[in-house]
Amino acid sequence: MTSTTDPSPQRPQSGTAIDQPLPSLPVAIFQADRDGRLTAANSAFRVLALGGDVPSPRTTPWSNAHPADRHAAELAWREAVEAEGDFVVEFRVWHRDGRLLWVRVNASPVRDDLGRLEGYAGVAVDDTETVGKHLLLERLLGVVEPSADAVVILDRNGAPVYTNQTARVLFGVDDAVDLIRDPSVRSLLQTIRDQMPRELLVSSETSQWSGEVGFRGPDGLERILDVDLVIHRDHQGVIEYWGGVIRDVTARNHLQSELIRQATHDGLTGLPNRILLLRTTADALDRIRGTRGHVALLFLDLDKLKDVNDNAGHDVGDALLAQVANRVAHATRPADVIARIGGDEFVVLCNGSIDEHSALELAERIRLALSGKIMIRGVEVELTVSVGVALADSAQLEGVPSSDAALTLLRHADAAMYTAKRRGRSRVELYTEAMRAANVEQRELAAELERALANEELRLAYQPIIATHSGRVIGAEALLRWDHPTRGRLLPAQFLHLANESGAIVPIGDWVISRACQDTRAWLAAGLVEKTFSVHVNISPRQLQEGTFVERVLAVVRSMDLAPSQLTMDVDEQTLHEGQGASTRALQALRRFGVRLALDDFGVGVSSLTALRECAADVLKLDGTVARGLGANGDDDPIVRAIIQLAHALDMQVVAEWVTSADQLSRLRMLGCDMVQGYLLGEPIAAEAFAARSRRTVG
Template sequence: MTDAHATRPSRDPLTGLPDRVDFVDRVGASLDRGAGEKRVAVLVIGLDHFKMVNDALGHEAGDGLLETIAQRLLWALRPSDTLARLGGDEFLVLCEEVGDADHAHELAAEITDQISRPVMLEDGEVFVTASIGIATSGPGATAPALVRDADTAMWRAKDRGRARFELFDGRTREGAVDDLRTGSALRRALERGEFAVYFQPVIDLERGGVTGFEALLRWRHPERGLVAPGEFIGLAETTGLIVPIGAWVLEEACRQTARWQEEAAPAPPLTISVNLSPRQLAEPTLPDDVARIVRDTGVHPDSVWLEITENTLMVDAESAIGVLQALQGQGVHIAIDDFGTGYSSLSYLKRLPVEALKVDQTFVDGLGRDAEDTALATACVSLAHALGLTAIAEGVESPAQLAELRTLGCEFAQGFLFAEPHPAIDLGERPVETLGTWAGLGAD
């Protein structure tokens, strides 16, 4: 152990690392030594979805994960750097004599790599990622302000999708204030009926017709207009509001689909796909909630598809298997969304009760013109078929992409080439006929 980690009176009892009080003292001492001539950087590291590990495996497993991550962080640092535990699932790093922000970026990238490696616990492998905020000193910098700014940047990284790092600047503070306002508005949006479900058709590539829809959330903000989910889903996930919001989306989507199914009978029932967030998957009541919604709305259970990203599944794959099996036992189907962008283990993938893989639109975008994207999309479709799963392509925007997907044998697709997402009122009582009128997407 280096001098930077020498025994001090203020220690975290779990990891033995300096705690926040000791860390702030060290940052202050470093700023005093530099006297404004040498920059220092503070990093705040927050583990993503750590609560899911605690809830699924217990606090003892969570403590073991924290101890392992602490050791990996020590390996990633220079002898002159200081590692501390802020509390909960957060760590602090002090980097002295930083030439510019690039060094802090390099360190954040190394930390991200160290943390993303699987951790073996008694109950099996666990995968975690980290969101990292970086603040560097300037004229008049103080230790508390640096820690606060790095923490603000860390939360900005979480809001922008997690598993990334952000450098604090003036816009970060403005964004934090805006997030507070957005968070307050989010809490009221459900009560005021400001959320809306939009529907994007899913196309059967063999017969060319609409086979179902994906439900997509939109926020009709009274002042900002229609707000895309990328601007508020991260905050909803962080605050836990995604759980009631997600339940509302599922119920609205199922209720509308049930109406369409009744109107179109005896035609095969349209399917409906709805995304589940990491927080929803971690909720112990999720299977019961889904069963209630399916029962109350009258939708055909066999027509309901629940989509989960592969990173969400791999946070705690063992617990995810149990939850997904309970859901599948109710007659609903499971698909892995954004496939190819995460770090799923094939050994777990073949055990998961999933029936479809959705090829991420970043790979579909380069089909036929970018060799790497084409190879990755081909691999995703081939893997789906090798595992006996259905392949669904996202983000199809051109006839050339469509032709490539048909050549690969991809069964289903969605994207702007077929139709943009629309509210149910635009699609009418018979959406297949409506879409057929718009763009020739009716059933053949």
């Protein structure tokens, strides 16, 4: 080497140090012999590769490298020397300030005058940023390539720069370059371009867009693609590349559509449910605002569907409901909307022109279509339906949101349907002003009932239960009374249905149990009743469905220091069926703790024997209608005798209700009835009056 600035790789003068003539150059330069030992290095190289140390005679260019990289550098050097070729290596170096740098060394062979390899001369550069970007790119590709989302990058001309495996599978190509040749892909790109807002295409800044586009894939199936697109522009506003993440959302959209359908439709019949009915009704009401049009709702309730389920099974009941939906569809007009909003409740929304006359005519046509005998899976079913009709016009919508008006209209149709049921079933009733007034009165009464408990307006009256053969008072039934401040004393039939509808029956029921137990404790403490005395309390389905009902009852019994058997729960067949399994489980839990159970109103239900089998009880209360004719003629004797014998065979005591005559009492005693209850033996009276008469016997 004749000059330190001569770039040709000739042999340098002996003893020349490269850092002497180039002290101010920022380029890191070094020279090494065949064995890789440094023979010269400038200050920039020492700072970058050697941490600023002065190289010793045995120092290599990579001597300060990360331990994991030294061996690879050594092997690369040997391979370069053996091939007498260029030497290139990258390694990590800890900088004095604590940073980990990537250093790239490039060296070329230095030969003597005879062309023999004498060593190497080269440069080192800080490659940290480049290596970092390369590593980041590798990691990004490691994440993107197996991604379930298709990733596509195109240059400014639309030629593919990168596609991951999912994109190639989605578009049915083997290589990214095939994308531009595929007509379906070109069509997709054009669709995306056409669907994008124009302002994004003419913008001078990097833009983003998201949307859904249709695409027919290589399998011929129509798909929905969710596209997230980036249009990257340089500082001059020229597009550099297009990048997109594409997700096939066909299955997701179908699933969402199905979930929405399930949320708004009845699973058995496929008809709209209550949610969709109210929404559709609100839309129909919106359309008649400011017009002379009407909207009508026809509320249908199948009479005695519960009897079909109980006697023939729920599969027959379900088949009947499907048949009913089909018959209603044939009886209504094409524009009408049919919905199933409950177990046996259907509603028809009359769209289009409708008035009172045509609504009643349509309701009657539906009633006739659902009347008569029908054969379902080999079972003959007597089908009847009660229909309530309600109409709304534009005047009724003034100042009222359509959603509220739709709910009100449905309630009016429901009230008309219940009127039809009360008037004999299998008939059509139109919602009238009189019904509205009755509904207002009922709502006012319901609101007053909510306050009755807090205002101490509720009372208990006790009717004695007498042992038939000893004549002693061995129990009493607690009967609820409401001393209304303006209406006077109200019986349960006048207000209890309101408590059940509003949920007030739960706190009222808790109060009844607590008060009855409190009065029983007082009578026991005063010695007015025997220790075998048990107070009977009627229980509603709503109470039994409360998760903590059993715990609350037992807590009251313990707090009053009563034996569990001194409390008897009276439940009827309807209560058992309405609560399904939950009611039976709650009652049996109470019975296991010693609380007595009585099956009330036995003999009036269509499946009393089924209730007797499904719910083990201690007492059977014979409904008064069954034993009403005892004493007057002997027709009822065999039936009553059979029921009493059946109850005794099941280890149950029998209470006969509504005993009103001495002959009836005598016959019940002869037939083996255990206990009796009725006006002959004592009217319901207050706790104080009951205590005074508690030792009364029957002669």
